[in-house]
Amino acid sequence: MPPFGKVLVANRGEIAVRVMKAIKEMGMKAVAVYSEADKYALHVKYADEAYYIGKAPALDSYLNIDHIIDAAEKAHADAVHPGYGFLSENADFAAAVEKAGMTFIGPSSDVMNKIKDKLDGKRVAKMAGVPIAPGSDGPVSSLDEALKIAEKIGYPIMVKAASGGAGVGITRVDSPDQLVEVWERNKRLAYQAFGKADLYIEKYAVNPRHIEFQLIGDKYGDYVVAWERECTIQRRNQKLIEEAPSPALKMEEREKMFEPIIKFGQIIHYFTMGTFETAFSDVTREFYFLELNKRLQVEHPTTELIFRIDLVKLQILLAAGEHLPFTQEELNKRVRGAAIEYRINAEDPLNNFTGSSGYITYYKEPTGPGVRVDSGVEAGSWVPPFYDSLISKLIVYGENRAYAIQAGIRALNDYKIGGVKTTIELYKWIMRDPDFQEGRFSTSYIAQKTEQFTKYLRQQEELRAALALEIQSRGLNRQGATPVTTSQRQPKSAWKTYGLVSQASSRVMW
Amino acid sequence: MKLYRVYSETGDTYLMAVDSKGNVDKIKTEANEFEIEYLGKGTRDNEYLFKVNGEIHHVFVDNGYVFVDNASVFKLERATELPTKEGESVEEMIKGREGEVISPLQGRVVSIRVKEGDAVNKGQPLLSIEAMKSETIISAPVAGVVEKILVKQGQGVKKGDTLVIIK
Numbered sequence: 001m002p003p004f005g006k007v008l009v010a011n012r013g014e015i016a017v018r019v020m021k022a023i024k025e026m027g028m029k030a031v032a033v034y035s036e037a038d039k040y041a042l043h044v045k046y047a048d049e050a051y052y053i054g055k056a057p058a059l060d061s062y063l064n065i066d067h068i069i070d071a072a073e074k075a076h077a078d079a080v081h082p083g084y085g086f087l088s089e090n091a092d093f094a095a096a097v098e099k100a101g102m103t104f105i106g107p108s109s110d111v112m113n114k115i116k117d118k119l120d121g122k123r124v125a126k127m128a129g130v131p132i133a134p135g136s137d138g139p140v141s142s143l144d145e146a147l148k149i150a151e152k153i154g155y156p157i158m159v160k161a162a163s164g165g166a167g168v169g170i171t172r173v174d175s176p177d178q179l180v181e182v183w184e185r186n187k188r189l190a191y192q193a194f195g196k197a198d199l200y201i202e203k204y205a206v207n208p209r210h211i212e213f214q215l216i217g218d219k220y221g222d223y224v225v226a227w228e229r230e231c232t233i234q235r236r237n238q239k240l241i242e243e244a245p246s247p248a249l250k251m252e253e254r255e256k257m258f259e260p261i262i263k264f265g266q267i268i269h270y271f272t273m274g275t276f277e278t279a280f281s282d283v284t285r286e287f288y289f290l291e292l293n294k295r296l297q298v299e300h301p302t303t304e305l306i307f308r309i310d311l312v313k314l315q316i317l318l319a320a321g322e323h324l325p326f327t328q329e330e331l332n333k334r335v336r337g338a339a340i341e342y343r344i345n346a347e348d349p350l351n352n353f354t355g356s357s358g359y360i361t362y363y364k365e366p367t368g369p370g371v372r373v374d375s376g377v378e379a380g381s382w383v384p385p386f387y388d389s390l391i392s393k394l395i396v397y398g399e400n401r402a403y404a405i406q407a408g409i410r411a412l413n414d415y416k417i418g419g420v421k422t423t424i425e426l427y428k429w430i431m432r433d434p435d436f437q438e439g440r441f442s443t444s445y446i447a448q449k450t451e452q453f454t455k456y457l458r459q460q461e462e463l464r465a466a467l468a469l470e471i472q473s474r475g476l477n478r479q480g481a482t483p484v485t486t487s488q489r490q491p492k493s494a495w496k497t498y499g500l501v502s503q504a505s506s507r508v509m510w
Numbered sequence: 511m512k513l514y515r516v517y518s519e520t521g522d523t524y525l526m527a528v529d530s531k532g533n534v535d536k537i538k539t540e541a542n543e544f545e546i547e548y549l550g551k552g553t554r555d556n557e558y559l560f561k562v563n564g565e566i567h568h569v570f571v572d573n574g575y576v577f578v579d580n581a582s583v584f585k586l587e588r589a590t591e592l593p594t595k596e597g598e599s600v601e602e603m604i605k606g607r608e609g610e611v612i613s614p615l616q617g618r619v620v621s622i623r624v625k626e627g628d629a630v631n632k633g634q635p636l637l638s639i640e641a642m643k644s645e646t647i648i649s650a651p652v653a654g655v656v657e658k659i660l661v662k663q664g665q666g667v668k669k670g671d672t673l674v675i676i677k
Contacts, residue, residue, distance in 0.1 A: 346642075351614045355642025356520065356669070358616060362575055362583055385617060385641045413581040421520050425582065459542050460582070465516050465524045466537045466544050467560060467569050468576045468586035473528075474548060476558050477571055 002027040003320030004078040004103065009033070009043070010068050010093075011083030013376030014392050015298070016043035019081050022312035024048075031075040033068055035061035037384040042376055049075055056386045062086045065096050072102060079103040079319065081312075085388070088295040091116065105319040107272055107294045114268045117162045118291045119200055125289040128264035130257075130276070133158075133288035135202035143183045146201055147176055153203045159183070161190035162198035170237050172204055205279040205288050207442045210234065211246050212293075213261055213276040214303050216314065218324045221269075223262040224331050226303050226311075228254060233430065235353050235446045240423065241430065242299035243340045244306050247401055247439035248282060257287060258328065264292070272318050273311065282442065298343065301374060301395040305339035307331065338401040340408050345389040348421040350457055357385040362418030366411040370397040370404070373415075383420050391422075401439075405431050425460065429453045513592045513603045519585035521669020523612050525592075527600040538600045540608075608652050609676035613667045617641030622663055624674075628656045636674055639667065652676055 007023045008031040009016045020030035020043070032047030037056035044050045051071035054061035061067065063086055072080055080097045082088035088106065095109035115121050119139065125132050134153045139162055140146045150157050156174045159182055171186055173179045183199070191197040214226040230246035231239040245254070261276050275297050277290040300311045318324070326334075347353045363379040375392035377383065383391055396411050398404030409431045412424055430436050433449070471477060516524045529536040537544045549559040549566070556571045570577040576584045594603050617639040624636050630650045639646050654676040661673050 348614065352646070354615045354646045355617075356615060357641060358520070358669075361519065361585070387642070389642050416577070416583045418575060418583050418585055419519060421522075428581075455541075461522070462524055462539045462542050463544060463562060463567075464576065464578050464582060464584040465518060465522075465586070466526060466539070466546060467562070467567065467578055468518075468584050469514065469516055469526060469528070469537070469589055470535065470546055470548065470560065471558065471569060471571055471576055472586060472589060477574070 003317060003322070004028050006031060006048075006075060006077045007079045007081055007105070007316070008068075008072045008075055008077040008102075009047070009081050009083060010062070010072075011081075011086055011088075012038055012041060012043055012062060012387065014374045014390065015083040015085075015296070015376075017046050017376055018374045019083060019296075019312055020046055022310060022316065023081075026313060026316065031072070031077055033062070033071050035386075037382075037386050040382070042378055042381060051075060056384065058086065058387065062387075065090075065093050068093075069096050069100050072097070073100060077102060079105055079316075081105040081316070082295065084295050084298055089293070103319050105272070105316055106296075107270060107274070111268055111270055112294060115292055115294070117196075117198075118160065119162045119198075121292045122289065124264055124267055125260075125292075128267055129260040130264055130289045131260075131278075131287045133202040133205065133279070136200045139198035139200055143180065146179060146183060146199075149201050150176065150179055153201070156204040158202045158204050159186050160200055160202060161186065161194060161196075162200055163190070163194035163196045202288070205281040205286070206284060207282040208232075208279040209246070209248055209282060209441070210239070210443055211249070211278050211280045211287070212297070213257055213278070214297075214300075214311075215261055215265055215270070215274045215276060215292075216311075216318070216324065217265045217271045217274075218318050219271045219321055220323060221266065222324045223265045224324060224326065224328045225258045225261055226307055226309075226331060227335065228257075229297075229299050229302050231299060232441055232443055233436075233445055234443055237443075239299065240343055240345070240446070241340065241427065242302055242343075243338065243401070243404070244299075244302035245335070245338065246280075248280065253285065270294075273315050279443075298390070298393070299341050301372060301393065302339040302341050305372070305395060305397045306337055307334045308336070309334070337397055337399050338404040339395060339397045340401075340404050342394045342408065342412065342427045343390055343423065344392040344394055344415070344417070345423045346383045346391050346420040347389045347423055349423055349426040350454060350461070353423075355385065355389045356421035357383045358420045359383075360391075360417060360419045362416060364414070364416040365392075366394065366414035368411070368414075370407040371411045372396075391417075391420075402437070405437060425457055426453060429456055511594070511600065511603075513594050514589045515592055515607070516589045517587040517670055519587050521613070521616065523670050525603075525607055527603055529600075609654055609657075610672055611636060611648060611651060611674040611676065613639065613669055613671045613673050614648070615639060615641055615646060616669050617646070617667060619661050619663055619665050619667060619673075620645060622659065622661070624656050624659070626656050626659055630654065630656060630676060637661070648673065650676060 006029040009019045023030040029048045032044050032050040033053045034044045035056050053067040087093040091109045091112035094104045097104040159171045171182045187197040209232040211228050213228045217223040229244045231242040233241035275293040278287040280287050346356045360381045365373045372395045377391045396407040398407050412428045511529050514526045527538045534547045547561040558569045560567050620638045620640045622637045632653045634650045635647045657677040658675040
């Protein structure tokens with residue numbers, strides 16, 4: 001018996017399609033909502049029913065609570081899944097869903113109100129014993145106070161918006177002069193983005209890596225931590241490549257975080273899924289709590305692949321009041337291999353990652369062993385300029401991290417998208433970078449490597465353009481061909497080169 | 511020697527000076543130089559082999575799309591031959607076009623910070639384009655005088671559109 005009859009997915013793009021896949025597999029009906037810009041989008045075609053909710057700007061559609069509740073009522077939905085972004089962490093939306101007599105697949109509005117912003121999260125983290133970075137206890141009222149706190153904890157520091165996410169209003173500050181320079185600007189940015197100008201200060205972790213823990217809880221007070229994901233490869237504080245488990249952590253370092261995280265869940269009676277974002281210093285081996293994300297994460301598939309569980313189905317079952325199906329010990333036994341996720345963004349890495357909207361004129365997804373694509377587009381899709389640039393996610397699995405990288409290189413080569421610029425070519429470069437392969441990186445990786453990858457990507461791009469010009473000028477378009485002899489490349493070595501044997505155990509993988 | 515502006519389907523533009531000698535073309539761009547030799551057809555229908563700076567590349571052509579070494583896709587929208595002056599060097603040819611400010615993305619012009627006749631320094635912000643939740647500032651690629659502004663505030667632009675000309 002399915003937990004619900006019909007579930008409305010209040011989102012768009014790849015996550016809407018991903019959630020609908022779980023809904024359909026569980027024998028329920030999936031309802032989509034769409035804006036003017038998404039009339040012909042994949043998530044609309046994939047759903048069992050779809051309802052128009054307004055004009056293209058998100059405020060008129062995907063962020064309009066009334067319009068979405070209206071659609072859910074028209075569809076007679078029993079539950080609403082918010083995906084990530086948009087209204088996924090909005091307590092008013094959760095309350096509106098509850099008031100309309102439907103189940104919100106996520107934390108209740110009461111729970112969300114307990115940890116409205118990052119500062120609430122920090123306060124609870126302190127109570128639970130989750131390590132937090134030294135800094136201000138609450139919002140900092142003035143620049144003078146900010147300068148005093150910064151002096152006390154020492155530079156570098158991070159200035160952050162109390163409400164918010166997606167990297168907006170977060171700045172590293174190295175000196176008092178710089179703090180004076182960014183203070184008013186960040187207040188303005190925070191107000192524009194989140195409607196609240198509150199800022200706070202934290203000590204900057206040395207050589208930070210972004211590591212997040214997956215908390216899963218049920219309504220009966222049972223909790224597990226599905227280990228961690230490392231999301232250190234970022235640009236402008238936004239993630240590009242994520243992996244599970246983190247190549248930086250030892251088992252004891254990982255495990256020492258489980259107890260305080262579970263205690264955090266118990267304090268606020270958190271049920272469903274949540275993600276503890278932390279900054280981890282490679283140098284001091286300390287974690288600093290950043291925030292609790294009260295939703296499904298973009299990078300959830302990496303956890304799914306190493307644990308072989310479906311987090312969306314689990315999230316739906318927990319919302320319906322089911323018990324957690326495993327203990328921490330049982331979960332730990334399920335872990336196997338390594339997974340890497342690449343966010344395929346319609347962006348130009350050679351132009352400061354500016355968005356690249358337009359029509360996808362050519363589209364071929366990679367398939368095969370260890371490869372998964374969660375996509376919101378297909379050939380002919382329009383990538384509108386109104387929303388974020390994520391169009392799909394490529395997730396690869398390997399028996400260990402080195403083999404996952406091999407699978408990644410192969411799958412990235414097989415992934416072909418025409419019509420818009422994407423981050424695929426950049427990821428191919430990163431996969432071949434010895435620093436990435438050896439796990440030597442911090443959140444500054446992209447900034448530090450920009451010069452190197454820019455030179456390479458530009459050279460490759462110009463080479464493609466030059467060869468296309470050659471093809472055109474020589475009139476070689478669409479001509480028949482007479483084969484000529486070419487040398488056949490032979491594999492250099494056998495099993496180990498191609499990841500068919502685990503280096504540790506010498507056993508056959510697939 | 512011929513000078514081309516090559517437009518990709520995604521709106522990128524490339525300036526290429528092409529010097530042909532028999533089966534070999536020397537192509538110079540703003541940042542790179544390629545010696546390209548056409549070797550002939552490949553084993554597959556519509557596949558061609560090129561030696562570029564000593565390395566062999568397989569180029570497969572399908573319906574206007576060019577697949578290089580079966581790992582990346584590229585589509586050329588058009589290539590326009592540009593006029594050149596007698597005795598002009600390749601560097602001069604390419605440099606002469608650097609004052610043409612091309613839009614690097616599709617979006618909407620939200621502000622224009624200069625007017626025709628203004629003197630600008632290299633790197634000085636000229637205008638901003640908004641797309642996909644972010645604003646991109648377009649800066650002057652060279653120092654000079656703003657000769658022509660070809661867009662208006664609020665106007666939609668495509669990648670590859672000429673926005674401003676600096677002389």
